[in-house]
Amino acid sequence: xxxxxxxxxxxxxxxxxxxxxxxxxxxxxxxxxxxxxxxxxxxxxxxxxxxxxxxxxxxxxxxxxx
Numbered sequence: 001x002x003x004x005x006x007x008x009x010x011x012x013x014x015x016x017x018x019x020x021x022x023x024x025x026x027x028x029x030x031x032x033x034x035x036x037x038x039x040x041x042x043x044x045x046x047x048x049x050x051x052x053x054x055x056x057x058x059x060x061x062x063x064x065x066x
Contacts, residue, residue, distance in 0.1 A: 005023055005024060006021055006022050006023035006024050007021075007022060008020065008021055008022070009021075009022050
């Protein structure tokens, strides 16, 4: 059975048949990991963190959340 993240390999150990999942090596080669493809995603993540940081100042205390 092949999987997108790796494949199963059947082998024997101590005369018992076993299956093991072997992942593909990292980093993946297809598709290429180009920094330009992550610029927009990184910008959105930074904006979300900035909003979260701003809202965290409105919480009176951590105990109030619990």
